[in-house]
Amino acid sequence: MKLVETVSELQSEISQAKALGKTVVFVPTMGALHEGHLSLIEEGNQIQDAFVVLSIFVNPTQFGKGEDFDRYPRTLESDIKALAALTNPPALLFVPSVEEVYPAGSAAEPKPRAGALGTVFEGVARPGHFEGMLQVVSWFFEVVKPQVAVFGAKDAQQLFLIKRMVHREFNDSIEIIEAMTVREDDYLAKSSRNRFLSKEGRSFAPTLFSTLMQVQGSISEGEKPSVALAEASSALDSPPLAKLDYLALVDKSTFSPISDGFHGEVQLLVAVVVESVRLIDNITFYIQEPA
Numbered sequence: 422m423k424l425v426e427t428v429s430e431l432q433s434e435i436s437q438a439k440a441l442g443k444t445v446v447f448v449p450t451m452g453a454l455h456e457g458h459l460s461l462i463e464e465g466n467q468i469q470d471a472f473v474v475l476s477i478f479v480n481p482t483q484f485g486k487g488e489d490f491d492r493y494p495r496t497l498e499s500d501i502k503a504l505a506a507l508t509n510p511p512a513l514l515f516v517p518s519v520e521e522v523y524p525a526g527s528a529a530e531p532k533p534r535a536g537a538l539g540t541v542f543e544g545v546a547r548p549g550h551f552e553g554m555l556q557v558v559s560w561f562f563e564v565v566k567p568q569v570a571v572f573g574a575k576d577a578q579q580l581f582l583i584k585r586m587v588h589r590e591f592n593d594s595i596e597i598i599e600a601m602t603v604r605e606d607d608y609l610a611k612s613s614r615n616r617f618l619s620k621e622g623r624s625f626a627p628t629l630f631s632t633l634m635q636v637q638g639s640i641s642e643g644e645k646p647s648v649a650l651a652e653a654s655s656a657l658d659s660p661p662l663a664k665l666d667y668l669a670l671v672d673k674s675t676f677s678p679i680s681d682g683f684h685g686e687v688q689l690l691v692a693v694v695v696e697s698v699r700l701i702d703n704i705t706f707y708i709q710e711p712a
């Protein structure tokens with residue numbers, strides 16, 4: 422695994438790999454790597470002749486005022502150790518500086534549009550987050566020019582917006598792979614932010630996943646989605662420890678909330694603030710047409 426910090430070093434490594442017929446597979450991260458990230462690399466390495474490029478960059482433009490940009494864990498040394506210990510590490514680790522990504526004020530330049538979807542669910546609590554995220558992902562796509570990119574399914578709204586951006590602005594030239602959420606033994610979704618939970622918060626956190634399963638179970642037994650959601654919400658709202666932000670069902674193909682009577686593939690989304698830590702999770706399932 423080679424570490425590069427500049428776009429010119431990155432591009433020279435990538436052109437050599439392409440000349441050898443490699444497929445460039447991009448895995449963007451903000452570091453503080455855990456098993457979830459490592460599974461993205463594993464997924465990428467399964468592609469034939471993969472040349473996996475992993476980036477570590479804590480992107481300032483996707484954090485709003487008062488968000489955790491300053492305290493976001495930066496653990497480059499241990500990240501490098503974890504990567505080097507893999508049987509199949511990425512071929513290239515790209516760790517650009519803020520100046521490399523946003524030279525001379527370019528952070529303020531117009532960003533790819535998240536549109537109305539940038540103002541719902543995560544976008545309500547984190548205004549501007551998705552514009553900043555799309556800005557950096559499109560920058561990476563432009564400099565890495567990957568054939569394939571791998572993202573985790575845990576950030577469902579992010580993934581939806583990235584797929585839409587690839588369709589609208591990159592002519593579907595990048596194949597997006599959706600990697601399954603990696604979970605702890607008690608099914609809490611792995612996240613770099615879990616380390617900020619107290620013992621009490623950590624023991625509450627698996628309630629997110631168990632509630633998702635409960636809603637899915639009750640819908641599959643014939644309960645109306647609106648009733649199933651209302652009944653399950655109280656388990657997630659437990660102030661002062663935990664405050665439910667949203668528990669919602671969306672049509673997976675449009676990310677629009679569904680009404681009772683909908684049938685097709687849905688995503689059940691949840692966000693809860695546990696202590697000051699924002700936790701999100703989701704599952705995907707089918708709602709069958711009534712027989």
Ligand code: PAF
Binds near residue numbers: 554576
């Ligand atoms: O999911 C993340 O870690 C970030 O939003 C991403 C895609 C690396 C962009 O900064």
